[in-house]
Amino acid sequence: MQYRALGKSGLNVPVIGMGTWQTFDVQGTTAEQNARTVVESALQGGANFFDSSPMYGQAERVLGETLRRRREQAMVATKVWTPSSEEGKTQARRALSFFGGYIDLYQIHNLVHWRDHLEMLERLRDAGNVRAIGATHYSSSSFPEMQRVMQTGRLSAIQIPYNPFEREVERAILPLAADLGLGVVVMRPFAEGTLMRHPPAQRELSPLRSFGVMTWAQALLKWILSDARCHVTIPATSHAERMLENAAAGEPPWFGAEERALVVRLAQRSYG
Numbered sequence: 001m002q003y004r005a006l007g008k009s010g011l012n013v014p015v016i017g018m019g020t021w022q023t024f025d026v027q028g029t030t031a032e033q034n035a036r037t038v039v040e041s042a043l044q045g046g047a048n049f050f051d052s053s054p055m056y057g058q059a060e061r062v063l064g065e066t067l068r069r070r071r072e073q074a075m076v077a078t079k080v081w082t083p084s085s086e087e088g089k090t091q092a093r094r095a096l097s098f099f100g101g102y103i104d105l106y107q108i109h110n111l112v113h114w115r116d117h118l119e120m121l122e123r124l125r126d127a128g129n130v131r132a133i134g135a136t137h138y139s140s141s142s143f144p145e146m147q148r149v150m151q152t153g154r155l156s157a158i159q160i161p162y163n164p165f166e167r168e169v170e171r172a173i174l175p176l177a178a179d180l181g182l183g184v185v186v187m188r189p190f191a192e193g194t195l196m197r198h199p200p201a202q203r204e205l206s207p208l209r210s211f212g213v214m215t216w217a218q219a220l221l222k223w224i225l226s227d228a229r230c231h232v233t234i235p236a237t238s239h240a241e242r243m244l245e246n247a248a249a250g251e252p253p254w255f256g257a258e259e260r261a262l263v264v265r266l267a268q269r270s271y272g
Helices: 029-044 059-066 085-098 114-126 140-150 173-180 202-211 216-225 240-248 257-271
Strands: 003-005 012-014 049-051 075-080 103-108 130-136 157-161 183-187
Touching: 029 059, 029 240, 059 085, 075 085, 075 114, 085 103, 085 114, 103 114, 103 157, 114 130, 130 140, 130 183, 140 157, 140 173, 157 173, 173 183, 202 216, 202 257, 216 240, 216 257
Parallel strands: 049 075, 075 103, 103 130, 130 157, 157 183
Antiparallel strands: 003 012
């Protein structure tokens, strides 16, 4: 598994991680055992960067339980998400209790109440409970505000959507992140599943075989990671075998311009 330095964060992260939205919002012995199996596959494949949020229901708790005896093997990214400063502190205390007293990357989810939460996260960083601070947003309408937060110089990383359908970040966000030396975590690599509904035929992927691509999911992940401004992408899955498939996409060689253009054409042909 290839690793990249996540901007100014001080974290050396695998290029493939794992998200927990929906897939880890579960309860009950069977569902939580499945979550453990998926995490074991992720760790086996070297994909030891896990992203969560209090917005994701039970996901923080389930991930924390899954990592309880192997917290040191994982890098945890989570978020604060509330318009209340007091509730933000409560969320932070809860997250720290789930994840062994420290968070590797603590992010402000969707920039909600970001000024107050940023001050809180800086205090936690100074106390040694947070290694790096980031901010996230999924909507291009909020990218101007994201740029303003990036330009404060107080972030180490950002999290944004990027895939062949959602490329707005190429206009200003990715260039600014590169200029500022910020890490970039990529959410929604499969456009929330839309890009996986009608995958191209296997023969259409044949030009990508020499890059280690066997599946459409791997082509999409490698498309993102072939942009050196992107450090880690976090596909979510509830299937252990899919997690291993995703992790396998995190090895070079990376696509050039021709291969990235092919992936865009295949996406447009399948969904256009």
